[in-house]
Amino acid sequence: MSTTKSIFSPASGQSPFEQGQAERQIALEYLAEAWNEAEEDGLETSALAHASLFAALATFVRMHGDEATADLVAQLPDRIRTGEYNLERILQ
The missing domain is CATH 1.10.20 (Histone, subunit A)
Structure with missing residues (x-):
C-alpha cells in the first residue's frame, strides 16, 4: 500500500x-x-458496493448490536437526500 x-x-x-x-x-x-x-x-461496481455495504453493516452489528445499527440505517435516507454521500456535489 x-x-x-x-x-x-x-x-x-x-x-x-x-x-x-x-x-x-x-x-x-x-x-x-x-x-x-x-x-x-x-x-462489477455494483457487486463491490453490495459487498462493501454487507461488510460494513455486519461489522456495525457485531460492534454495536442490531438495534443501534438499525437506528443508524434509518437515518440514511435523509442523509442521502441531502447529498451527504454525493461525491459530485458542490459545497458552498
Whole structure:
C-alpha cells in the first residue's frame, strides 16, 4: 500500500474527533485503492458496493448490536437526500 499518512497524521493537540476524522480519511483511501484494484480485475461496481455495504453493516452489528445499527440505517435516507454521500456535489 503506497498511501502516505503524513498529510493526515493528527497534529499535537487535535481533538479526538479530528483524530478520528483523519483515521477515517486514511481508511477511505485504503478502501478506494482496494476498490480500484477489484475493478481492474473485472469485478462489477455494483457487486463491490453490495459487498462493501454487507461488510460494513455486519461489522456495525457485531460492534454495536442490531438495534443501534438499525437506528443508524434509518437515518440514511435523509442523509442521502441531502447529498451527504454525493461525491459530485458542490459545497458552498
